[in-house]
Amino acid sequence: MIIKSNTNPEFHTTERGYITELLNNSENKDLSLAKARVVTGATSQLHSLKVDEIYYILEGTGIIEIDGEKTELSKGDVAQINKGSSQRITNTGDTDLEILCICSPRFTIECYSIWNEANRIEAIHH
Numbered sequence: 146m147i148i149k150s151n152t153n154p155e156f157h158t159t160e161r162g163y164i165t166e167l168l169n170n171s172e173n174k175d176l177s178l179a180k181a182r183v184v185t186g187a188t189s190q191l192h193s194l195k196v197d198e199i200y201y202i203l204e205g206t207g208i209i210e211i212d213g214e215k216t217e218l219s220k221g222d223v224a225q226i227n228k229g230s231s232q233r234i235t236n237t238g239d240t241d242l243e244i245l246c247i248c249s250p251r252f253t254i255e256c257y258s259i260w261n262e263a264n265r266i267e268a269i270h271h
Contacts, residue, residue, distance in 0.1 A: 146172075155182070160190040169251055177251035183207065183242040188235040193228075195256040196248045200224040200234075205242035209234045231260050 148168060155165045162183045169177035180203070183189060191210075200209070206219045212230050217237075226232050236242040248256075 155180075160192065161187050162189050174250055176247060176249045179246045179248075179252070181244040181246050183234060183236040183244070185236050185239060185241065189233045191231055191233045191260040193231050193258050193260060194226070194248065194252065195228055195258075196250055196252060197228050198226040198232075198249075198252075199247040200226065201245040201247070203243040203245055205236060205240050206238035207234050207236050207242045 153166045155163050158164055162181055164182075165180045167178040167180060169179065181189075183205075200218070200223065202218050202220050202222045202224075204220055206217070208215050209218050209224050209232070211224070211226055211232050216224070218224060218234075234242070234244070246252075
């Protein structure tokens with residue numbers, strides 16, 4: 146399967162960022178691949194997934210928070226986020242923070258849960 150780069154447009158999410166789905170279809174249940182973009186100064190919504198996720202930082206700098214622990218990330222860094230972990234990322238740089246996101250098994254909206262600041266699940270999308 147070949148997917149051309151202009152196939153899936155970038156879209157804004159309620160998570161306070163932008164996503165381009167690169168590979169996410171029911172034919173490949175093992176993983177999904179997306180590019181996330183967080184603008185300067187923005188912080189993504191605190192959330193968790195019911196799948197494992199890996200971030201690879203393509204461009205920019207930021208601070209990722211996983212289960213309350215904060216770590217600085219920059220181009221070339223990798224973050225492994227275990228399913229069920231609360232997570233968010235803040236762009237601390239002067240340019241957009243671009244992240245390659247790999248989910249296993251593949252991401253579906255049913256996997257996504259929003260958290261409030263007290264680290265409790267607020268809502269589960271369906």
